[in-house]
Amino acid sequence: MFLLDSHCDTPSHILRLRDMAVDGKYAHVDFPKLRRGGVDGAFFALYTPASLSASESYIHASKLLQGVRSVLKFHKDKARLATTRSEAYKNKADGLFSIFLGLENGAALGSSLERIEEFHEAGIRYITLCHSRNNQICDSCAEGGGWNGLSKFGKDVVRVMNRLGMLVDVSHISDASFYDVLETSSKPVVATHSCCRALCDHPRNMTDAMIKDLAAAGGVIQINFYPLFLDGNFKHVLEQSGIMEYGERIESEFIADPASSTKRAAWNKVQDELIALTRPSFKLIADHIDHVVSLVGIDHVGIGSDYDGIEVTPQGMEDISRMPVLFEELRSRGYTDSDLSKIASDNFFRIL
Ligand SMILES: [Zn+2]
Secondary structure (H helix, E strand, O other): OOOOEEEHHHHHHOOOOOOOOOOOOOOOHHHHHHHHHOOOOOEEEEEOOOOHHHHHHHHHHHHHHHHHHHHHHHHHOOOEEOOOOHHHHHOOOHHOOOEEEEOOOOHHHOOHHHHHHHHOOOOEEEEEEOOOOOOOOOOOOOOOOOOOOOOOHHHHHHHHHHOOEEEEEEEEEHHHHHHHHHHOOOOEEEEEOOOOOOOOOOOEEOOHHHHHOOOOOOOOOEOOOHHHHHOHHHHHHHEEEEEEEEHHHHHHHHHHHOOHHHHHHHHHHHHHHHHHOHHHHHHHHHHHHHHHHHHHHHHEEEEEOOOOOOOOOOOOOOOOHHHHHHHHHHHHOOOOOOHHHHHHHEEEHHHH
């Protein structure tokens, strides 16, 4: 079994001076935790905030890529880039962790289809079409009502990605955009980090109909670990705590000045407060997996934790080293070795 996580926001933390060799108290992902968790590979998302202009987004994506490259350069004994299933298995045989690359937010393409090829050359194997705002490609699930789906340029983006063999990531896009992608794409598509709307009514999650249509087109949904996507009640817990009223500002101040130990300590204190909340159990992750399986069978679901991109984690799944606990839970629910292997990576690798 090859354990793959299809979405970690670790590159953002590399720019915030994370030492990947150190088992950090506030890190969701670092080399010691990946080893303890038996994780063989992960997609590191080059995430650019929706607030950036297209040119700023491109510059930021390039900085993130540079950050990942420096990690690969300085930790040759621990990790290697992977772009295919066979490279990932070779890395595992060599005792190395596989870092795959995804681009989270197609805004970085600007209006250039050629940049897709440039990102492909750099090793990027999926593009999340947008983030929390509409962009030149499509509408976001957090906004909507712009293009009412994919723009003309967005349709061309999907076609070029199909031609290059790059996966279209439908996480974050609006329902209308999702259906335009399904209609336009000649290849299966993936939701790299999304949950089920039937279990938690959030626009970031997929409806049963969407999951069925995704699967009918050969695609895969990779379940996100974010408490707000797992459990509808957690929204109220978080709101009542009032933490994010000041937490967001403190996090932004830390992001803008990661070398400041005062700002880092302030953000760490907020994280301590968040982790002290009554958080949903990690067992809900297994519930979301069960739900997908009940709808479309075992061949269309996997893991896309969103670690390092979420400010709070579920109870029992505090960081990536905890992954075996989830697989034990799934085993206790009757999943076979073959099922677990499909969830761990076979389903995702089928379409990569
Ligand atoms: Zn995301």
